[in-house]
Amino acid sequence: MPKESFVKELSPEQVAEIDACTQCGECLRYCPVQEVTKNPDISPPEKLRVYREFIKATDSLKARLFGRKEIDRRLLEEFTKAIYECTTCGACGQFCPSGINTQRLWPTLRREMVKRGLGPLGSQREIPYNIENTGNPYGKPMSERFKGWFPEWVNLKDTAPVAYYAGCTGAYEAEPMVRGDVVVLASLGVEFTMLNNEEEVCCGFPLFITGQHDMLQDIVKRLVDSYQRRGVQYLVCSCPCCLNMMAKDWPVFYGGPLPFKVLHITEFILPILRKARTRLRRLSGRIIYHDPCYLSRGMGIVRAPREVLRSIEGVELIELDRHEKNSRCCGAGGAARKVFHENAIAIGRLTIDEAVRKGADRLVLSCPACYAKLNEAMEGYERKIKIVDIMELLAEALSGAAAEMVTTSSRGGADEPF
Numbered sequence: 001m002p003k004e005s006f007v008k009e010l011s012p013e014q015v016a017e018i019d020a021c022t023q024c025g026e027c028l029r030y031c032p033v034q035e036v037t038k039n040p041d042i043s044p045p046e047k048l049r050v051y052r053e054f055i056k057a058t059d060s061l062k063a064r065l066f067g068r069k070e071i072d073r074r075l076l077e078e079f080t081k082a083i084y085e086c087t088t089c090g091a092c093g094q095f096c097p098s099g100i101n102t103q104r105l106w107p108t109l110r111r112e113m114v115k116r117g118l119g120p121l122g123s124q125r126e127i128p129y130n131i132e133n134t135g136n137p138y139g140k141p142m143s144e145r146f147k148g149w150f151p152e153w154v155n156l157k158d159t160a161p162v163a164y165y166a167g168c169t170g171a172y173e174a175e176p177m178v179r180g181d182v183v184v185l186a187s188l189g190v191e192f193t194m195l196n197n198e199e200e201v202c203c204g205f206p207l208f209i210t211g212q213h214d215m216l217q218d219i220v221k222r223l224v225d226s227y228q229r230r231g232v233q234y235l236v237c238s239c240p241c242c243l244n245m246m247a248k249d250w251p252v253f254y255g256g257p258l259p260f261k262v263l264h265i266t267e268f269i270l271p272i273l274r275k276a277r278t279r280l281r282r283l284s285g286r287i288i289y290h291d292p293c294y295l296s297r298g299m300g301i302v303r304a305p306r307e308v309l310r311s312i313e314g315v316e317l318i319e320l321d322r323h324e325k326n327s328r329c330c331g332a333g334g335a336a337r338k339v340f341h342e343n344a345i346a347i348g349r350l351t352i353d354e355a356v357r358k359g360a361d362r363l364v365l366s367c368p369a370c371y372a373k374l375n376e377a378m379e380g381y382e383r384k385i386k387i388v389d390i391m392e393l394l395a396e397a398l399s400g401a402a403a404e405m406v407t408t409s410s411r412g413g414a415d416e417p418f
């Protein structure tokens, strides 16, 4: 389909956004892939310029009057590679004077390439097959989803107003993070439910972000119906990518508003934590917090994680140069790490370098992909820092206080803090 329209997947706003790039180059200062590859052929303005050419060849007035031009296959393949080498971190859009929402635009252009049979790339193609057969994009056994990390002492309810969704990357690649989530919820006295290891399947983000949409409607409907059957009013999760998917894309694939509210775990626990504060154990050391792209730029959540960290007495919170909505990607985003592994490691090491240089004892994260990739980036690297998830750290501060919490703090969101 080389002569097919290139605007079919795009909203009118996105067509206007592609046209709005002035090639000013401002975004180049913030793109992590540019930082490590220095390759202008895969830069945001170049991708937008090339895509504009595609639109011109197939959708301009001239193309409509005199016939669409065929686009060279090699050019399409190069563009496809460029669009998949991006981590979809959205930093380019954050600083774009033309206001281009790149974190939403790049996945749409990937979708266009998938429809033309050009994307996704490499092992990204296995994602639908793995999800179909195992419920997760890694192809790991469904029976092991909660194995080895779910604390035996935590009792789940069959039905409850609050549900916790662990997500695939947390459950299989960042177990201390999801263990921390569950320990914190239980220690704060929250009564919650979870789907079992056959029901809790991938949220769909890896499919969405790689442009492979075919299974999405089924997955989303299945998950939403399962939570609805359990009487859920608040769905809590810690993975920023899952959260984005649930908040922004589940309603689209579900076909209407969700019957529950989706919340990041830091937002959910904050009101409960404020009451429990004096019961936190004092910790020590300098911590530095890395804002995950889909939590900060994607969902705009930068305050709640910091408030959670500041509630732990004895620790000194310091900031990376680029923080909050200006944060630098950890290198793992957008499923790019599956194909462009070296970029991901090189980008991850930039954050490790800075955290070490600033004298932090621990690098605090709030994303399972960051957690897995930054740990991997330290393998064989001379600089090391202890990596800890925000809930893992809070669980440490709550340890020993759990029994008291259960009897004194609000249960199951009964305070309606939202």
Ligand code: SF4
Residues within 6 Å of the ligand: 030, 031, 032, 033, 034, 043, 044, 085, 086, 087, 088, 089, 090, 091, 092, 093, 102, 103, 106, 329
């Ligand atoms: S989304 Fe991030 S990685 Fe992709 S082009 Fe923009 S700044 Fe670069």
Ligand code: SF4
Residues within 6 Å of the ligand: 020, 021, 022, 023, 024, 025, 026, 027, 028, 044, 045, 048, 092, 095, 096, 097, 098, 099, 100
């Ligand atoms: S900052 Fe925006 S307008 Fe400027 S080159 Fe980048 S995408 Fe284009």
